[in-house]
Amino acid sequence: MESHWKELPLERALTFIEPGPVVLVTTFDGKRNNVMTISWTMAIDFDRHIVLTTGSWNYSFGALMERRECVVCIPPADMIETVVRIGDVSGADTDKFRRFGLTALPAATVAAPLIDGCMACLECRVVDHVEPYGFVVLEVMRVVENTACRDRRMVHAVGDGTFVADGERYDCRALMADKLPPGL
């Protein structure tokens, strides 16, 4: 082993698999809106399916399983502190929309709301729940983009309390032309 390869504690493993963008997932339980911060997300095909990892430790999980729908909202980097704070309180005893001054907008295909200020929102229905991993498989029903959101930097959780925002963009479309499905 060359000396520039340094062994790290296993706890650091996830910081190198820093997940997809940190998202705000809204639900509606029949009476009120709630929102949770989720950083463990993944695209799983080119056919509108995505997956979140969550579970009953999140209060929103009950509404998500019962109503079988949610909105996955993508906050820009300038919302990072609010995003972290949303993840630090429970909807069991807090109206997070009020507490954090979030504006709920009506979605078209689900009862859960969009969040104004996010750069995009994905209206989703729950199509599966895979235990023991807590995988919640979602089908995206509608995608809306906020053209007024100037900050296009998605935020990525490193997993250790630090976050990084996207920077430079690389266009490799030509290299991948034969692999991209229509619509992308």
Added chain:
Amino acid sequence: MESHWKELPLERALTFIEPGPVVLVTTFDGKRNNVMTISWTMAIDFDRHIVLTTGSWNYSFGALMERRECVVCIPPADMIETVVRIGDVSGADTDKFRRFGLTALPAATVAAPLIDGCMACLECRVVDHVEPYGFVVLEVMRVVENTACRDRRMVHAVGDGTFVADGERYDCRALMADKLPPGL
């Protein structure tokens, strides 16, 4: 609906759930090394488990399922063109290590190799395979970081042939102190 919210084609959904860092996954089939590019990755707990989405369309999948192990290597942004090209040819007819001038280094816990030039490598064993989604659940056995890799920018696939690299870092450790497990 406020007019600054614009509806997009559903195919665009995954571009907002831009996944974890693009990784190079190495395998050893008993005779030779292979490597595939995977952009659908997710952390799933704080206990060394991560998941990839893949399947038999990747030649490496056979060795991955048979040998039940791999190395997940994290390439820096300056390797982006090589990373995309690795994903564009098949190990069925190409020795990718030779073709792309990759240096394989021995791992300590698995037979699949590390890739010199990557910023970190996670030696993993396969603990589950969840169909029909193609989830390959991995347990990380060892983490090694390349201290000679100066470029620390992870690359994120947008899903449409473009990629973004990480930029600015935000430290929210203090806000999350009660949620971080020991070791992070």
